[in-house]
Every structure is written in C-alpha cells, then in structure tokens.
Amino acid sequence: MLIRRRSDIPASEITDERLYLNRRSFIATSGLLGVAAATGALPGCLKASPSDEQGEDKLTPYRDVTTYNNYYEFGTGKDDPAENAGSFRTRPWSIAVEGLVKKPAVYNLEDILRPVTQEERVYRLRCVEGWSMVIPWLGFPLAALINRVEPTSQAKFVEFTTLHDPRQMPGQRRPVLDWPYTEGLRLDEAMHPLAILATGLYGRPLPNQNGAPLRLVVPWKYGFKSIKGIVKLRFTDRQPATAWNKAAPSEYGFYSNVNPEVDHPRWSQAKERRIGEFLRRRTLMFNGYGDQVARMYAGMDLRRYY
Ligand code: MTE
Secondary structure, eight states: OOOOOGGGSOGGGSOOHHHHHHHHHHHHHTTTTHHHHHHOOSTTOSSOOOOSTTOOOOOOOHHHHHHSOOOGGGOSSTTHHHHHOTTOOOSSOEEEEEESBSSOEEEEHHHHHTTSOOEEEEEEEEOTTSEEEEEEEEEEEHHHHHHHHOBOTTOOEEEEEEOOOTTTOGGGGSTTSSSSOEEEEEHHHHHSTTOEEEEEETTEEOOGGGTTTOEEEOTTBOGGGSOOSEEEEEEESSOOOOHHHHHOTTTOOSSOBOOTTSOBTTBOOSEEEETTOSSOEEOOGGGGTHHHHGGGGTTOOTTTOO
16 A cells, blocks of 8 residues: 655645745735635634734644644544555545435535635634644535535434545554544534535645545534544434544533633643644633634533533
C-alpha cells in the first residue's frame, strides 16, 4: 500500500499561510467571495475576529492543522492521521439520509454539493484535550442539506455516522471505540447557521486526515462533535448515542458545549493551548460564540447537560 507521508509531499503542494492570506485578500477585494467577503455579514466568516481581551485570532499554520489532530480511524496518535490517511479513497462517495425525513435517499456527494454555495468561515476549533486552532474552512450550512431532505415534524435530532471500512481505516481494526464513530445534534443546533459541513480548508480540498470528503464543523462545541468522513445522516425523535459518550459516559456528554466552568473529570477546561502560542489562553464560554448560540440552551442546567 502506498502511503503518502508528509516528507513525500512536495513543498510546492503545501499552502504557505502568508501566501494564502495574500491570495485571500486579493480574492476578497476582487469580489469573488461575494456578499460574505464584501460585508463580513456571515457570523464568524472571513475575518479572524478578535475573541476578546486576549487579542486577535491568528490563523493556525496549515502544517499544524493537517499534522496534529485526532481521527482515531487512522490511529490514536496526533500524527497518525497524517501518516496513515494518505491513500484513503474519498471518491466515489455517497451519503445516506434516513429516518424521519420526507426525502430519504442515498445521495452522491456531487449531488449534495451541486446546489449549495461554498463559502469560507474562519472558526476556532477547541479540542476537549485542551488545545485549540483557528482554521479557515470551506463549506456550506448544514441547514441547506437538512432543508433539502425535509425532516418531518417528529424529527428532533440528527445522528451522523462515519464510514466503517477497516481495510482502509487501520484504527478500526482495534476496539478503541465502538465503530463506526457516530455523533449527534439536536435539530435546532443542526439548523443553526454557524454549523457547517466542510469540504476544504485554507482554500484547498479537505485533506483526508481532516475528514475528507465531508465533515461537520460545530464551532461552539468541543472538537469531537465535528465528525469526519460522514456517510450517513439519520433523523430521529430520540437523542442518538454518540461514540465518545458510549466509550466514557462520565467524561463526554451529548451536548459537549465548550464550557470553561465544567471541568473534564480528569482535567480543568478553564484554559487552552492555542497551537503555535506559548502562553495558555482562557477558554471562552461556547468557544466565544455565545452571543450567537447561548439562547438555544436558555434554562438548561449546563452542568447536568454537559
Ligand atoms: N471524527 C471521526 N470520525 N473520528 C475521530 O476520531 N475526532 C474528533 C473530531 N472528529 C474524530 C472525529 C476530535 S477528538 C477532534 S478534536 C476533531 O475531529 C479534530 O478535527 P481536526 O482534524 O479538524 O483538528
């Protein structure tokens, strides 16, 4: 099996983030990114927004985003996904839509992508382990797909499932998690305009290790909610089981909103290490997106629903 290691990738194929930023400001001034670029109107879009007194969010270098991450299907080490996902086949790719919807079907990825407009969103990703990154994603609102398949009035949750293919995903040959990886959102969370399905980052197609060809990005929740390599969406009236909740229920709840006041049983969540920075930052409630998402949790005890 040919595995493309980082050292085999010509330097010319790796986007330098300064070049990327220059190119991006060129694209923005020439209007190619459309309304979002012109007005900054979309939440969290384009501008790496200042998070608070802690100063500007700088983009995390492409190299860090793509070589230090979690994708247990390719191994549990931080560099395993980049090492082992190189030959993963992302085409042809289909996504099954099942359950409480008016239009259940198995869709080709191309059919899902054709009607949607892809746009860039700069979002912070905060891992439950205490590290964080700032990533320019390319994607489209999850709501666009949900509206298209028309959930019935009974649908209250969406369950997402990752591909199960131990021949291609060596991590699945060991019972580290109850494969396939699954995740879930309440329907209003899934419909929130900040929740996107991503197909790229840094203006390029999503690298396999970051979840190609399609992954979820839910910026106000811990990174593990952002499931990669999605092959199924199932609409349900009951809260779905999730991979991490099944593996360690006392550590990982269904909601998993970034919350500096609720410690992980084995460590504090008050601070985070932004990859590339020396001093740790204070973690912000809802990862800094509270003004846009807090109302969905009004009246909920966020210690109980962690
Ligand atoms: N999705 C799948 N299928 N398998 C995984 O192991 N890891 C999660 C999440 N999605 C994971 C996954 C975790 S713990 C994190 S922090 C993010 O992916 C990392 O996303 P990134 O590669 O964009 O940094």
